[in-house]
Amino acid sequence: MTGPKREILPPSLADLERLAATALRTVPDELRRHVHDVVIRVEEFPDEETEDEMELDSPFDIMGLYRGVDLTHKSIHDVPHGPDMIFLYRRPLLDYWCETGENLVHLVRHVLIHEIGHHFGFSDADMEALEARAEERD
Numbered sequence: 227m228t229g230p231k232r233e234i235l236p237p238s239l240a241d242l243e244r245l246a247a248t249a250l251r252t253v254p255d256e257l258r259r260h261v262h263d264v265v266i267r268v269e270e271f272p273d274e275e276t277e278d279e280m281e282l283d284s285p286f287d288i289m290g291l292y293r294g295v296d297l298t299h300k301s302i303h304d305v306p307h308g309p310d311m312i313f314l315y316r317r318p319l320l321d322y323w324c325e326t327g328e329n330l331v332h333l334v335r336h337v338l339i340h341e342i343g344h345h346f347g348f349s350d351a352d353m354e355a356l357e358a359r360a361e362e363r364d
Contacts, residue, residue: 242268242316242334249335254359257342264294264345265311266338272315286318290337292344312341332361 237245246266250258271285282288294310314337323330336357343353 236320237316237330239268239270239316242314242319245331245334246314246338249331249338252335253339253342254356257339257346257356261342261345263309264342265309266314267311268314268316270316271318272313276313285315286321288315289318289322289333290314290341292341294345310345312338312345314338 243266246268250261250266253261272280272282272288272291276282276288276291277285280288280291291313292310293313314334319330319333319337322328323333326333339357340353343350343356348356
């Protein structure tokens with residue numbers, strides 16, 4: 227006779243928020259200290275407006291998004307239009323995680339670093355170097 231069946235449930239929005247907080251602590255200090263005012267939100271999918279704006283074929287085509295004015299374009303004369311935000315999209319992240327088997331914390335950190343890089347106006351090469359440094363801390 228076998229034991230009781232255990233249901234394995236995918237990480238919830240709250241679970242991914244905790245993973246994002248953990249991943250954020252591993253982002254290099256020179257970035258992390260400048261994103262204390264950036265709001266990180268986890269949602270199931272991008273909203274319809276974002277899908278249209280980004281010209282997505284599918285809501286699964288985007289795992290994260292930075293919304294705001296990057297630091298290279300900010301001015302003290304700007305009128306604030308709300309906080310800068312990083313969105314993480316749960317279902318696309320989980321879909322990618324299931325397809326690749328990549329460590330979920332590393333995947334969330336990768337997306338966070340990429341989106342934080344947009345906050346700083348960094349190039350993809352800059353972001354790859356920052357991510358490599360973050361992985362060295364593991």
